[in-house]
Amino acid sequence: MSNFTLSDLERLIAERAAASPEESWTAKLLAAGPERAAKKLGEEAVEAVIAAVKGDREELIAESADLLYHLLVVLRARDVALQDVLSQLEARTAKSGLAEKAARPR
Template sequence: MSALHDLAATIAARKEADPDSSWTAKLLSKGPEKCAEKFGEEAVEAIIEAVKGDRDRLASEAADALYHLLVMCAARDVSLADIEAELARRQSQSGLAEKAAR
C-alpha cells in the first residue's frame, strides 16, 4: 500500500473513534462543513508556499492539504477508491476534451 492508501485507511478507521482520542475523529465529529473549512485553510497555505517557492514548505503544506482533502471526502462518504475511479475514468480522454464536456 502507498502512504496515501495507508492515510485513507487510517481516516476511515477514525470515523468510529472517540473524538477525545484522535484529531481526525475530532475533526470528523464537527461535520462536513468544518472539514471543508479546514481543507480550504490548508489549500490556501499550500498555495502561499507554492508562490513563495519554498519546496520543503510546499511539500509539508501539500501533505496537510491532502490529509484534509481525504478527511473532507470521508465526512461525505467519498473514499480514496471513489476518487481513484474518477481519475481512471478521466484517463481515457484528453484534459481539453474533459474540460469541454463540463
C-alpha cells in the same frame, strides 16, 4: 522511497475516526461535522498555494500533506471513497485534459 499510499491514509483516517474526539484530531474534526472539515480543507489549500507561490519546497511538501489528509477527511465525512475519486481520475485519462474539460457541461 516510501511505500505509504493514499489508500493507507484513508484506512488510518477510518481507524482514527472511531476513536474518541478527545484522543484523535481526525475524530474531533469529523465530530464537528462536514462543514468544519471542509473549512479546514480550504485553509490547507490556501496554505499550499502560498507555499507554491513563494517557491518554498519544504513548506509546499508539508502543506500538501496537510491538504491530502484534510481532503480524505472531507471525503470520509461525506461518505465518498477514495476509490471513487481515483476511478473518476482514471476515466479522465481516456482523453486529453483540454478535451475532457471542453466536454464538461457548463
